[in-house]
Amino acid sequence: xxxxxxxxxxxxTAHIRLTLNGEETDVSFAPYKTLLExxxxxxxxxxxxxxxELGECGACAVLLDGKAVLSCLLLAxxxxxxxxxxxxxxxxxxxxHPLQDAFADLGAAQCGYCTPAILVTAKALLDVNxxxxxxxxxxxxxxxxxxCTGYQQIFEAVEEAIVRISGTxxx
Amino acid sequence: xxVIGVPRRRVDARAKVxxxxxxxxDIFLPRMAYCKLLRSxxxxxxxxxxxxxxxxxxxxxxxVLSGKDLPIEYGILxxxxxxxxxxxxxxxxxxxxxxxxxAREELTAFEALDLIDVEYELLKTIADPExxxxxxxxxxxxxxxxxxxxxxxxxxxxxxxxGFAEADEVFEDTFFYQGNTHLPIEQHxxxxxxxxxxxxxxxxxxxxxxxxHRALAKVLQMPAGHIRVIATPNGGGxxxxxxxxxxxxxxxxxxxxxxxxxxxxxxxxxxxxxxxGRHPVLMKFKTGVKKxxxxxxxxxxxxxxxxxxxxxxxxxxxxxxxxxxxxxxVPRYKFQGCRTFTNKPPCGxxxxxxxxxxxxxxxxxxDKIAEKLSIDPADLRLRIAETxxxxxxxxxxxxxxxxxxxxxxxxxxxxxxxxxxKLPEGHGVGLACSAYLTGAxxxxxxxKMPHSGVxxxxxxxxxxxxxxxxxxxxxxSDDVLAGIVAEVLGxxxxxxxxxxxxxxxxxxxxxSYSSRVTIMAxxxxxxxxxxxxxxxxxxxxEKFGVPKERLHFADKRVFDSVAPEKGxxxxxxxxxxxxxxxxxxxxxxxxxxxSLALYKGGGVGPSPTYSYTAAVVEVFVDPRTGWLTVPKIWxxxxxGRALNPTLVRGQVEGSVYMGLGEALxxxxxxxxxPKKLSHALVHKFPSMLEYKSPTSLDMxxxxxxxxxxxxxxxPFGAKEVGQGPLLPIMPAVANAVxxxxxxxxxxxxxxxxxxxKALAEKKAGREPRFGPSHFPNVNWPQALCVPPPWExxxxxxxxxxxxxxxxxxxxxxxxxx
Numbered sequence: 001x002x003x004x005x006x007x008x009x010x011x012x013t014a015h016i017r018l019t020l021n022g023e024e025t026d027v028s029f030a031p032y033k034t035l036l037e038x039x040x041x042x043x044x045x046x047x048x049x050x051x052x053e054l055g056e057c058g059a060c061a062v063l064l065d066g067k068a069v070l071s072c073l074l075l076a077x078x079x080x081x082x083x084x085x086x087x088x089x090x091x092x093x094x095x096x097h098p099l100q101d102a103f104a105d106l107g108a109a110q111c112g113y114c115t116p117a118i119l120v121t122a123k124a125l126l127d128v129n130x131x132x133x134x135x136x137x138x139x140x141x142x143x144x145x146x147x148c149t150g151y152q153q154i155f156e157a158v159e160e161a162i163v164r165i166s167g168t169x170x171x
Numbered sequence: 172x173x174v175i176g177v178p179r180r181r182v183d184a185r186a187k188v189x190x191x192x193x194x195x196x197d198i199f200l201p202r203m204a205y206c207k208l209l210r211s212x213x214x215x216x217x218x219x220x221x222x223x224x225x226x227x228x229x230x231x232x233x234x235v236l237s238g239k240d241l242p243i244e245y246g247i248l249x250x251x252x253x254x255x256x257x258x259x260x261x262x263x264x265x266x267x268x269x270x271x272x273x274a275r276e277e278l279t280a281f282e283a284l285d286l287i288d289v290e291y292e293l294l295k296t297i298a299d300p301e302x303x304x305x306x307x308x309x310x311x312x313x314x315x316x317x318x319x320x321x322x323x324x325x326x327x328x329x330x331x332x333x334g335f336a337e338a339d340e341v342f343e344d345t346f347f348y349q350g351n352t353h354l355p356i357e358q359h360x361x362x363x364x365x366x367x368x369x370x371x372x373x374x375x376x377x378x379x380x381x382x383x384h385r386a387l388a389k390v391l392q393m394p395a396g397h398i399r400v401i402a403t404p405n406g407g408g409x410x411x412x413x414x415x416x417x418x419x420x421x422x423x424x425x426x427x428x429x430x431x432x433x434x435x436x437x438x439x440x441x442x443x444x445x446x447x448g449r450h451p452v453l454m455k456f457k458t459g460v461k462k463x464x465x466x467x468x469x470x471x472x473x474x475x476x477x478x479x480x481x482x483x484x485x486x487x488x489x490x491x492x493x494x495x496x497x498x499x500x501v502p503r504y505k506f507q508g509c510r511t512f513t514n515k516p517p518c519g520x521x522x523x524x525x526x527x528x529x530x531x532x533x534x535x536x537x538d539k540i541a542e543k544l545s546i547d548p549a550d551l552r553l554r555i556a557e558t559x560x561x562x563x564x565x566x567x568x569x570x571x572x573x574x575x576x577x578x579x580x581x582x583x584x585x586x587x588x589x590x591x592x593k594l595p596e597g598h599g600v601g602l603a604c605s606a607y608l609t610g611a612x613x614x615x616x617x618x619k620m621p622h623s624g625v626x627x628x629x630x631x632x633x634x635x636x637x638x639x640x641x642x643x644x645x646x647x648s649d650d651v652l653a654g655i656v657a658e659v660l661g662x663x664x665x666x667x668x669x670x671x672x673x674x675x676x677x678x679x680x681x682x683s684y685s686s687r688v689t690i691m692a693x694x695x696x697x698x699x700x701x702x703x704x705x706x707x708x709x710x711x712x713e714k715f716g717v718p719k720e721r722l723h724f725a726d727k728r729v730f731d732s733v734a735p736e737k738g739x740x741x742x743x744x745x746x747x748x749x750x751x752x753x754x755x756x757x758x759x760x761x762x763x764x765x766s767l768a769l770y771k772g773g774g775v776g777p778s779p780t781y782s783y784t785a786a787v788v789e790v791f792v793d794p795r796t797g798w799l800t801v802p803k804i805w806x807x808x809x810x811g812r813a814l815n816p817t818l819v820r821g822q823v824e825g826s827v828y829m830g831l832g833e834a835l836x837x838x839x840x841x842x843x844x845p846k847k848l849s850h851a852l853v854h855k856f857p858s859m860l861e862y863k864s865p866t867s868l869d870m871x872x873x874x875x876x877x878x879x880x881x882x883x884x885x886p887f888g889a890k891e892v893g894q895g896p897l898l899p900i901m902p903a904v905a906n907a908v909x910x911x912x913x914x915x916x917x918x919x920x921x922x923x924x925x926x927x928k929a930l931a932e933k934k935a936g937r938e939p940r941f942g943p944s945h946f947p948n949v950n951w952p953q954a955l956c957v958p959p960p961w962e963x964x965x966x967x968x969x970x971x972x973x974x975x976x977x978x979x980x981x982x983x984x985x986x987x988x
Contacts (some may be wrong), residue, residue, distance in 0.1 A: 007404055008231075008276065008278075008279070009276040009277070009279075009543040010275075010276065013498045029582075032190055034455020040197075044195040044199070044200075045508055046190070046193075047189070048190070049192070049194070049356070049357070049406070050358070051356040051357065051358065051406075051436070051439065052373060052439040052858070052859045053439070054439065054683065054858065054859070054860070056439070056858060056859035056860040057356055057439075057859050058560070059356050063700075067698060073255045086190070087188075087189065087190035087229050088189070088190055088516075090189075093190060096185070096188065096189070100186075100189065103184075103187075104180045104181075104184035104185060104188045104373050105180050105184075106817065107181070107188040107817040107818055107821040109188055109356075110647070110818075110821055111187075111356075111357070111404070111405060111406050111407045111408075111644065111645025112183075112186070112187030112188075112404070112406070112644040112645065113192075113194065113355075113356045113357045113406030113645075114356050115187050115188060115190075116190040118189065118834045119248070120479065123835070136868075139866045139868065140866045142867050143866075144867070145356060145824075145859065145864060145866065146356070146867075147353075147354055147355055147356055147407045147409070147441065147828075147829070147864070148407055149646050149824065149828070150819070150821075150824035150825045150826075150827055150828030150870055150873065151828070151867045151870045152819075152824050152870065152873055153821055153824065153871075154774045154819070154867070155459075155867075169446075
């Protein structure tokens with residue numbers, strides 16, 4: 001039987017510097033690792049989840065320079081000098097992000113496993129389109145599978161967050 | 172009430188939206204090693220030889236295990252102890268584990284799998300139940316009824332032939348329900364350690380820590396008291412994490428041998444091999460009715476594809492016949508069910524466990540009956556719907572039943588009368604109903620102990636800690652406990668600390684299955700909270716010299732309801748009680764009421780109470796392509812009382828979503844590899860990309876209405892909601908397709924291809940239908956004859972030994988053997 005020799009995880013020969021949730025961060029890791037693996041295993045940021053590691057479920061979405069990407073399909077070495085935002089970086093000044101608050105209030109998180117990725121994906125949408133329609137929300141979240149909610153309470157929570165954000169800005 | 176019935180943020184919401192919920196794979200411990208399993212590439216084979224020496228010598232590998240290291244058989248049901256953590260000499264499906272490697276790194280473990288040499292002797296593959304019936308050898312298991320038949324049951328409640336003789340019309344229909352899987356987004360994961368004292372602790376994504384606890388004790392031959400199982404919050408369960416799993420046992424064994432933490436996280440492909448999902452079921456319904464739609468008799472036969480192991484299959488088999496009588500009045504009922512083994516990943520319990528498939532058949536057949544009798548299908552159901560406090564032909568005692576009200580609400584909300592048979596070609600509506608258990612009335616293994624227990628600890632700072640084995644799988648079991656305790660003690664849910672799903676800390680709760688947590692853990696919590704409240708009230712009453720009945724617990728105070736200024740804070744009240752009585756704690760527990768179904772097999776189906784649901788589904792069908800879209804669904808659910816309406820609505824909509832996935836696209840399908848390869852029977856697509864499930868773009872608008880008449884059996888009147896609302900969706904879709912384009916799809920999922928085939932039949936002037944046409948011969952056992960209550964029956968079979976104790980024989984048989 002043929003045996004393939006894979007690189008060793010302890011050979012942390014790759015090194016990048018990224019801005020992780022607003023903080024300058026240096027990390028060394030085995031060069032084959034995905035951003036998902038480096039976040040969870042080398043940086044201790046376990047808020048980002050995985051459901052397939054094949055780009056099918058969307059549970060590992062993070063924002064790379066503001067754009068939602070699947071961290072399981074991205075090599076960490078590609079993220080040098082980039083800005084990465086995960087669920088851990090959503091709350092600021094001791095306060096939950098309005099999306100987090102609305103998700104909590106309106107039942108948009110049941111098991112909570114797909115939630116971190118849906119939150120950051122929704123944030124990416126609102127950052128470029130502060131008043132999306134229901135259809136635009138649907139489309140933006142169509143790569144994030146959720147098996148618990150049936151999505152309806154997620155849509156409502158995003159819409160509620162939009163109202164709360166605009167209320168804050170006007171107030 | 173200030174907490175119960177108020178839509179509110181669930182207690183664990185903050186953890187979930189900040190990414191702080193710690194799922195099993197989020198656990199990283201110092202010195203942790205990683206485990207991978209080598210799985211069989213063959214659907215059916217003997218293991219001739221297994222050589223792990225090369226893998227064991229591989230740098231970075233700590234341990235290699237094979238079947239001989241864990242030979243003791245286990246399984247969720249006492250009657251089906253047929254699994255081994257690593258197969259010793261017989262593999263039964265592609266994906267059956269044969270060896271395990273534990274290494275310093277996950278990749279090293281993965282790499283070393285290739286260094287294990289296994290010699291297989293291939294056996295004939297059995298692909299489906301018909302083949303299993305026709306192929307007694309080789310046997311997939313050495314137990315069961317005979318050959319590859321795992322379980323056969325035959326029950327008759329009243330003379331069903333007499334029922335057909337009294338009917339004006341008799342309908343015979345066959346249906347097929349394809350298997351599908353849970354697809355929780357979280358892959359199963361476990362971490363085991365030998366704790367500093369030398370005992371075993373395992374964190375695992377399990378819905379049933381208590382049953383895992385028992386399986387570990389059995390296989391590892393350790394006292395259960397030296398094993399601690401901690402169910403981490405499940406990233407979705409839906410029944411798929413309800414069995415004790417081989418990977419859990421393997422990492423436990425490895426951690427004990429290596430004296431270091433060992434983790435495993437399954438790949439998505441492996442999750443498909445764990446399966447335990449919906450059984451594929453072929454069904455034949457024969458139903459006699461009067462001209463007014465009254466049912467005179469029903470005979471149901473089910474042929475069930477069990478896959479490679481027993482799992483919950485014996486219970487699943489009974490469930491395919493249990494609840495037909497709970498929705499509509501069936502005066503005479505015969506049920507025959509047969510489960511076979513096949514060389515596919517084992518089937519088990521998925522949301523609606525075993526009742527989903529026959530619900531589809533029954534509701535579609537009722538639609539056909541209504542059409543033939545020229546009765547509106549909603550009106551037909553209103554005529555035959557079961558009513559409160561009835562006892563069914565198979566001796567299930569109903570409590571509050573609001574099925575009729577559910578039907579009336581969806582009819583009104585959907586504008587049914589203006590739409591049914593009145594919409595243009597290609598546009599249709601369909602209606603269906605269902606009933607579901609609010610908790611299984613009997614435990615999985617026979618015992619007389621409570622099904623759920625709760626401890627509450629009160630501290631001097633006013634802190635209230637709730638300890639319970641209940642397992643949070645996303646459904647909100649922690650919130651149910653906190654809500655009930657907070658309501659009773661006049662606190663907020665934020666004031667309650669929860670310690671759940673931990674076999675060391677909390678009393679046993681049997682697990683998150685059969686929609687049992689709200690009623691069972693909820694009633695246990697209610698009892699414990701009331702007992703704690705009584706102790707505190709006594710001390711406060713003494714201080715103020717008022718009768719304790721006059722005290723009120725609200726707004727974090729305990730006060731005289733006549734003179735509210737006379738009172739203390741809750742924390743002060745606890746101190747008064749502690750000074751008076753010593754350390755304050757309270758316990759509660761819950762055991763379901765005794766069942767009337769004394770006959771053998773009557774252990775599956777009884778429940779303290781049943782939930783009811785009605786749904787109307789609207790569809791568009793493009794007759795040129797068969798493409799089916801669902802724009803809107805109206806649903807009404809008889810919940811008893813919604814403890815937290817936000818979560819209840821989420822359960823209803825989540826059930827609708829999952830039902831729609833089953834109706835339209837989800838299938839656990841298999842195919843043969845090409846002959847020049849191994850010709851093995853393999854999973855057609857063990858990936859999330861190919862196993863289609865609805866996305867946010869596929870989800871229709873759902874209009875949910877809750878019918879709230881408190882049920883005296885439920886805590887604050889609550890009944891189940893997690894499973895029942897899934898059941899009517901698939902048949903309502905099928906009935907709506909018929910309304911839209913006039914073809915019957917008697918098979919789930921209802922795909923464009925099947926619609927096109929049925930439309931072609933219609934065009935050719937043949938029966939406008941797609942579905943199975945025959946039901947194979949099964950060597951049925953002689954039926955146990957149980958006269959229904961209205962024929963003077965006492966719950967026993969007249970042709971079996973009378974039984975008095977109220978528990979299923981299946982379990983008793985095993986314990987005595």
